[in-house]
Amino acid sequence: MSYTAHATAIIDQPCEIGEGTRIWHFAHICARARIGRHCVFGQNTMVAEDVQIGDNVKVQNNVAIYSGVEIEDDVFLGPSCVLTNISNPRSQVVRKHLYEKTLIRRGASIGANATIVCGTTIGRYALIGAGAVITKDVPDYALMTGVPARQKGWVSRHGHPMKADTKGEFVCPETGWIYNEENGQLRCRDCAEDAPLPKQFSEGREGFQHFKKARS
Numbered sequence: 001m002s003y004t005a006h007a008t009a010i011i012d013q014p015c016e017i018g019e020g021t022r023i024w025h026f027a028h029i030c031a032r033a034r035i036g037r038h039c040v041f042g043q044n045t046m047v048a049e050d051v052q053i054g055d056n057v058k059v060q061n062n063v064a065i066y067s068g069v070e071i072e073d074d075v076f077l078g079p080s081c082v083l084t085n086i087s088n089p090r091s092q093v094v095r096k097h098l099y100e101k102t103l104i105r106r107g108a109s110i111g112a113n114a115t116i117v118c119g120t121t122i123g124r125y126a127l128i129g130a131g132a133v134i135t136k137d138v139p140d141y142a143l144m145t146g147v148p149a150r151q152k153g154w155v156s157r158h159g160h161p162m163k164a165d166t167k168g169e170f171v172c173p174e175t176g177w178i179y180n181e182e183n184g185q186l187r188c189r190d191c192a193e194d195a196p197l198p199k200q201f202s203e204g205r206e207g208f209q210h211f212k213k214a215r216s
């Protein structure tokens with residue numbers, strides 16, 4: 001077996017689980033789920049039937065990933081965040097054939113206790129704040145907070161809020177990478193959105209509070 005699972009985890013068959021993935025206490029992986037390599041599923045997590053999950057996805061405790069959800073590579077799901085698959089659920093009306101797709105794109109992070117209403121797409125490297133409620137599509141690199149969530153600005157691929165400088169460019173304080181905004185979309189000039197993270201930038205140099213103090 002190329003993955004590891006705690007003795008209390010339930011793994012229904014058939015399913016696909018990639019090499020190096022770790023599944024912890026009381027987790028449940030349902031049949032026909034497809035999970036990539038080097039993922040982590042914390043305590044009391046659940047992956048429903050037919051869910052597709054990419055590589056290097058981190059799922060924190062108490063997260064249920066329901067049918068209709070697709071998660072790309074490098075996504076982080078914070079503790080107790082909520083994913084849904086029906087906009088108008090009724091106990092007495094069966095709508096299993098009407099699940100609405102939710103797509104969480106590469107590198108996005110969902111904060112603790114945030115709620116993602118189904119039928120939405122979370123863009124690449126977007127950062128959803130703790131407790132936020134997402135009701136519409138989120139652009140790449142967007143910082144979203146509040147109920148319902150509103151965009152508060154842009155974050156870098158390393159998760160740092162950025163403001164435009166005098167040239168109209170956005171600079172990540174950790175990497176120095178430059179981002180440009182055009183027609184409401186942010187793009188990185190130094191590393192393509194779908195390119196792997198260079199090894200020298202894969203370990204954070206300083207925590208969020210360090211860069212927050214440096215800006216103040």
